[in-house]
Amino acid sequence: MQNSIHQEIDIETSDKTKINDVDFNNLDFGKKFIDHMFYCDYIDGAWQQPKIVPYQPMTIEPSARVLHYGQAVFEGMKAYKDDDGKAFLFRPEDNHRRINISAARLAIPEFPKDYFMEGLTTLMKMDKDWIKPGIGNSLYIRPFVFAIEPAISAAPAQAYRFMIICSPAKAYYTGKVRVLFAETYSRSANGGVGFAKAAGNYAAQFYPTSLAQKKGYQQIIWTDASSHEYLEEAGTMNIFFRINDTLVTAPISDRILDGITRKSIIQLAEDNNIKVDVRRVTVSEIKEAARNGSLKEIFGTGTAAVISPISAFEHSEEVFEIPDQDDAYATLFKKYLLNIQHNLSDDKHGWRYEIK
Amino acid sequence: MQNSIHQEIDIETSDKTKINDVDFNNLDFGKKFIDHMFYCDYIDGAWQQPKIVPYQPMTIEPSARVLHYGQAVFEGMKAYKDDDGKAFLFRPEDNHRRINISAARLAIPEFPKDYFMEGLTTLMKMDKDWIKPGIGNSLYIRPFVFAIEPAISAAPAQAYRFMIICSPAKAYYTGKVRVLFAETYSRSANGGVGFAKAAGNYAAQFYPTSLAQKKGYQQIIWTDASSHEYLEEAGTMNIFFRINDTLVTAPISDRILDGITRKSIIQLAEDNNIKVDVRRVTVSEIKEAARNGSLKEIFGTGTAAVISPISAFEHSEEVFEIPDQDDAYATLFKKYLLNIQHNLSDDKHGWRYEIK
Numbered sequence: 143m144q145n146s147i148h149q150e151i152d153i154e155t156s157d158k159t160k161i162n163d164v165d166f167n168n169l170d171f172g173k174k175f176i177d178h179m180f181y182c183d184y185i186d187g188a189w190q191q192p193k194i195v196p197y198q199p200m201t202i203e204p205s206a207r208v209l210h211y212g213q214a215v216f217e218g219m220k221a222y223k224d225d226d227g228k229a230f231l232f233r234p235e236d237n238h239r240r241i242n243i244s245a246a247r248l249a250i251p252e253f254p255k256d257y258f259m260e261g262l263t264t265l266m267k268m269d270k271d272w273i274k275p276g277i278g279n280s281l282y283i284r285p286f287v288f289a290i291e292p293a294i295s296a297a298p299a300q301a302y303r304f305m306i307i308c309s310p311a312k313a314y315y316t317g318k319v320r321v322l323f324a325e326t327y328s329r330s331a332n333g334g335v336g337f338a339k340a341a342g343n344y345a346a347q348f349y350p351t352s353l354a355q356k357k358g359y360q361q362i363i364w365t366d367a368s369s370h371e372y373l374e375e376a377g378t379m380n381i382f383f384r385i386n387d388t389l390v391t392a393p394i395s396d397r398i399l400d401g402i403t404r405k406s407i408i409q410l411a412e413d414n415n416i417k418v419d420v421r422r423v424t425v426s427e428i429k430e431a432a433r434n435g436s437l438k439e440i441f442g443t444g445t446a447a448v449i450s451p452i453s454a455f456e457h458s459e460e461v462f463e464i465p466d467q468d469d470a471y472a473t474l475f476k477k478y479l480l481n482i483q484h485n486l487s488d489d490k491h492g493w494r495y496e497i498k
Numbered sequence: 499m500q501n502s503i504h505q506e507i508d509i510e511t512s513d514k515t516k517i518n519d520v521d522f523n524n525l526d527f528g529k530k531f532i533d534h535m536f537y538c539d540y541i542d543g544a545w546q547q548p549k550i551v552p553y554q555p556m557t558i559e560p561s562a563r564v565l566h567y568g569q570a571v572f573e574g575m576k577a578y579k580d581d582d583g584k585a586f587l588f589r590p591e592d593n594h595r596r597i598n599i600s601a602a603r604l605a606i607p608e609f610p611k612d613y614f615m616e617g618l619t620t621l622m623k624m625d626k627d628w629i630k631p632g633i634g635n636s637l638y639i640r641p642f643v644f645a646i647e648p649a650i651s652a653a654p655a656q657a658y659r660f661m662i663i664c665s666p667a668k669a670y671y672t673g674k675v676r677v678l679f680a681e682t683y684s685r686s687a688n689g690g691v692g693f694a695k696a697a698g699n700y701a702a703q704f705y706p707t708s709l710a711q712k713k714g715y716q717q718i719i720w721t722d723a724s725s726h727e728y729l730e731e732a733g734t735m736n737i738f739f740r741i742n743d744t745l746v747t748a749p750i751s752d753r754i755l756d757g758i759t760r761k762s763i764i765q766l767a768e769d770n771n772i773k774v775d776v777r778r779v780t781v782s783e784i785k786e787a788a789r790n791g792s793l794k795e796i797f798g799t800g801t802a803a804v805i806s807p808i809s810a811f812e813h814s815e816e817v818f819e820i821p822d823q824d825d826a827y828a829t830l831f832k833k834y835l836l837n838i839q840h841n842l843s844d845d846k847h848g849w850r851y852e853i854k
Contacts, residue, residue, distance in 0.1 A: 172561070172650035179560060201555045204535060204663050205528065209644050212568035212697030213704065249704035284650055288565050289701075294528035294640055294665065296734050296802075298704040307560050309650065324689070331687035331723035333680070335702045341568030342698010345645075346691045348569065348605035348654040367687035368724040378652050446652075 151180075151264055156196035159271075166274055169312050171446075172282070176269040176308045180261040183290070184251055184302040192257055194265055197307065203292035207299040214341035215244035216286035218445040219402075220311070221266055221497065223275040224485035229266060231283075231495040232483050234259065236402050241285055243400075244338035249298035250287055257304075258285070265306055266497045272310055277480050282311040282446065288341070311446075318453035319442065321376065322359040323425055324350070325458065328367035329377055329397070336374075336397035347377045359456060361442070365425065366397070373423045379442030379450060380404035383428060384471050386436050388417045403443040403479070409491060410478050416471065425457055432462040440464060441472040449476040507536075507620055512552035515627075522630055525668050527802075528638065532625040532664045536617040539646070540607055540658040548613055550621055553663065559648035563655040570697035571600035572642035574801040575758075576667070577622055577853065579631040580841035585622060587639075587851040588839050590615065592758050597641055599756075600694035605654035606643055613660075614641070621662055622853045628666055633836050638667040638802065644697070667802075674809035675798070677732065678715040679781055680706070681814065684723035685733055685753070692730075692753035703733045715812060717798070721781065722753070729779045735798030735806060736760035739784055740827050742792050744773045759799040759835070765847060766834050772827065781813055788818040796820060797828040805832040 156177040164174050175197045182192040208214050217237045223229045238259065242252040262283070266273070273281040285306045289299030327350035330336025335343060347362070354362050363381055366372040374392050375381055380401040383390045389411055394400045411418045431437035432455075440452040451472040454463045481487035482494060512533040520530050531553045538548040564570050573593045579585045594615065598608040618639070622629070629637040641662045645655030683706035686692025691699060703718070710718050719737055722728040730748055731737055736757040739746045745767055750756045767774045787793035788811075796808040807828040810819045837843035838850060 173648070175561065197560070199557045199559050202558050203555050204553070204661055205531060205665075208565060208697075209570055210572055210640070210642060210697060211700035211704075212570060213701035214565055214568060216566055247705055248701050249708055282650075284566070286566060292529070294638075294663075296700050296703075298708065305560055307650075309561075326689050328687040328689035331684040331690065333682050333684035333723055333726075334687060335698075340698060340702065341564075341566060342691075342696060342701060344567035344652050345569035345604050345698060346696065347652075348567075349603055352605055352654065367689055370689075 151261060152191050152193045153264070154193070154195045155268070161271055164310065166279070166310060169310055171311055172309050174309055176272045176281070176310070178265055178268050180265045180306040182253075182257060182261065182304045184304070189254060189257060189304070192261055194261070194268065202290060205292040205294050207289035207291050207293065210294050211289070211296060212340070212342040213248055213250060213299055214286065214288035215241060215248055215250060216284060216339050216341065217241045219283045219285070220280040220445055220483070221273045221283060222280050222483045222485075223273045225275050227275070228485060229270055229273050229497040230483065230485060231262070231266070231497060233402050233406070233493050234262060234495050237285065240339070240400065240402070241287070244340060245287060247335055247338045248340055250289070250302060253287060253304050261306055263497050265308070269308065270497070272308065274310065275484075277484055278312055280311050282309045284308065319360045319450050320358060320454045321361045321363050321440075321452050322354040322357065323363050323373065323455055323457040324365045325370050327362075329364040329374070331367050331397070333396060337394065337399055339399065344377070351377070357456070363455065371424050371426070373425060373428065374398050376442050379444040379447055382407065382441050382443065383423060383431075383437065384439035385431050386438065388419055389471065390419045390421065390423050392423055393420050401443055403445060403448065406479060406493065407443055407475050410475055413490075429457060429460070429462065432464065437464060438467050439470055439472055448479060507617060508547050508549045509620070510549070510551045511624070517627055520666065522635070522666060525666055527667055528665050530665055532628045532637070532666070534621055534624050536621045536662040538609075538613060538617065538660045540660070545610060545613060545660070548617055550617070550624065558646060561648040561650050563645035563647050563649065566650050567645070567652060568696070568698040569604055569606060569655055570642065570644035571597060571604055571606060572640060572695050572697065573597045575639045575641070576636040576801055576839070577629045577639060578636050578839045578841075579629045581631050583631070584841060585626055585629050585853040586839065586841060587618070587622070587853060589758050589762070589849045590618060590851050593641065596695070596756065596758070597643070600696060601643060603691055603694045604696055606645070606658060609643060609660050617662055619853050621664065625664065626853070628664065630666065631840075633840060634668055636667050638665045640664065675716045675806050676714060676810040677717045677719050677796075677808050678710040678713065679719050679729065679811055679813040680721045681726050683718075685720035685730070687723050687753070689752060693750065693755055695755065700733070707733070713812070719811065727780050727782070729781060729784065730754050732798050735800040735803055738763065738797050738799065739779055739787075739793065740795035741787050742794065744775055745827065746775045746777065746779050748779055749776050757799060759801060759804065762835060762849065763799055763831050766831055769846075785813060785816070785818065788820065793820060794823050795826055795828055804835060
């Protein structure tokens, strides 16, 4: 990998680390950043010199298209460390593939794989002390790309910036989550950008989510915009339902993100002889399953939250509590995943990617 | 108005005007900006000191939420000048109302009306020379607001920047436009943000529009995401169909922008005894009307383009050419509107707003 990058990364190291200013036991997600950041600009039809510089503010034109037209996509990934000090990424090439799928839908040029992998691993090696060992600790990694061309006509930009910034993290959600099934608002349309990690998909959820929060629900499980009858995803998480001993999750589509945690869970379930039905899931069947006791669990999956057990849902003003489950699949899969990520168990699918 | 602003605008004037560097006869839309810009930050729960400063790049954190989650909305408006040197805005209070409707849907705090109007008019007075007289000339005004808080959790920001930047403009589209009726891709969902001028709505259209352009169509007329049977809007324009002597346009909804040009046209039609049916319009009926000759015109309406006559559309690989029309409504309404905007005719509805 190191020899395939077209240009060596231009590196400017920070004079002083900020690591001692950070209380790693009290981290407010996404507000503290490691000492360095990676960036690379796209100008005149080509990605330019990749750079690592001290983490710092940057200059942008008020007319930069991202500020007007939301032409931006991102990824979320994490680095983990084992007790021997070895650091790992989890399926990083899948994140590279996906940011380019998102980029293509938003008319953003693809970012080369060697630039991505080399930028990522170089940055990780430089700021390796920020990756703390121990289950629950991780370094959250945010690759993103946005339109910087200073022009406000409604058209794709001719200039972009790709960046990687990183923030030390504890688990994203704490405790169980109560959710509202969407009945009025929607996250995405057929033929839209719901499958992409497009910036605008997230802002569109903030207001409906704030209404849900006022009712005591942390998250919304989005339904299809046409009928509000099919359960899709939670906006920052894919969703699994356990009906008796079978897991059910919606198929990916142009409205649903192809979650890396989601597909890892599907594989782990298969490895453990747990049946997974990947099929459309209706609100009615989940309500019926909750009523007759066959709904054992609901949980969300995503890089930031890993696995979030859901303890209750509301639909049409009716609240369904989901009783605690001994040997919950959510607990089981979370343990399997974290053990792989932290180098505590075998990695038969080759998901770990050691940073060295 | 001038006495109601809570805080005087803090003004820093530019040392030197850039106006002589601009060729007003050869303007590339949205790339040249006037000497000054207005901005006002929202911090600690309140809009802070409003400022006018020389147009310049600004500093932003890489973690600013707008770059990750697309939390941004904007407006488009224009200033016009008559031959006596008087300058005018067109229904500016409607733009203020609408930017706050958009903002609310994106969980962005509302911007006060007195700040908006005072910032806008002060900026216009300072850079009045950039508003050129003559039909076809205008100053395009871009109010926008975006999330600047440096934090990458997926939640509404605690800090925002509101800005107004302005760019001298000729007509946005030149000549007639050929359009594709959407059959696969979509612009917005029921319960989504299609009615708002949300940044992410625009980037989502770039890729499908680029495909349309490769087929020889400048724009897409979006259809409903559920059935692709109802014609909605063109993304930067509302759409009118003239069937014999009746204008038909889709009602505004949570998927369709409440266009200021659109509602002005509806009023002007009423003033001129032209019947307007505001109702859902199907692809089938427009194709049938094109076949039987009752489809006389299609045109788009929007601030940037004013009125864009559409000369052809394609649906299901079938192309429909729309013959030129003597006494086209598009021409008529464009003349009515421009005459009001440029102070060449009566303004019985009080749409002109003199900058003084």
